[in-house]
Amino acid sequence: MMLPCGMTPHHTTEVDSVILIFVQISLTVKASHYLH
Numbered sequence: 001m002m003l004p005c006g007m008t009p010h011h012t013t014e015v016d017s018v019i020l021i022f023v024q025i026s027l028t029v030k031a032s033h034y035l036h
Helices: 012-035
Strands: none
Touching: none
């Protein structure tokens, strides 16, 4: 499912936005676990 940036130039905006959201969520979860 994870494709390089150059393979799907048309869908970069939507896919990148969704990926960024998931990355932010995962980072916040990891940060909360590390803080606790």
